[in-house]
Amino acid sequence: MIELSKYKALTPDSYGFMNYSLSEIFSNIKILESNAERMWDVIKEVFGSTFFHTQIQAEYSQLFSHKDQELLKSEIGKINDEAARNLTNVSEKCEQEIIYMRRLINNKEVEMSQLKADHKNQLDMYKVIYKESGYREAEQVHQEKATR
Numbered sequence: 001m002i003e004l005s006k007y008k009a010l011t012p013d014s015y016g017f018m019n020y021s022l023s024e025i026f027s028n029i030k031i032l033e034s035n036a037e038r039m040w041d042v043i044k045e046v047f048g049s050t051f052f053h054t055q056i057q058a059e060y061s062q063l064f065s066h067k068d069q070e071l072l073k074s075e076i077g078k079i080n081d082e083a084a085r086n087l088t089n090v091s092e093k094c095e096q097e098i099i100y101m102r103r104l105i106n107n108k109e110v111e112m113s114q115l116k117a118d119h120k121n122q123l124d125m126y127k128v129i130y131k132e133s134g135y136r137e138a139e140q141v142h143q144e145k146a147t148r
Helices: 002-009 012-019 022-032 036-047 053-133 135-147
Strands: none
Touching: 053 135
């Protein structure tokens, strides 16, 4: 019954194909058409673009996935190595910057301490001058220092 429904689905010009096996049909097609791309286009047109997906995946997926996984692992390894080098470079630059900033802060602290000490010495000197010679002389000394 199934064979009869298949036979009825054929066009009258195709009735002769019922007498051939699938292997014989494909052998004859190979003789008539040797361009794989054109054959694939016709197969997709006749069977649909997804008809063979399950079989292709079952047959070849391990080949592609293994190669793809190895390639992906290799690429990830390269990216990780590059990221580690970049991280090391950034870390070294940051450490150098921190050392520079610490030195700069230390120098500024020394400078501030020196200015503070100088200011305190001047203040102490004015206090002494003020006590010894009075307010006017201290003001005069202060003006002389300011004009220098």
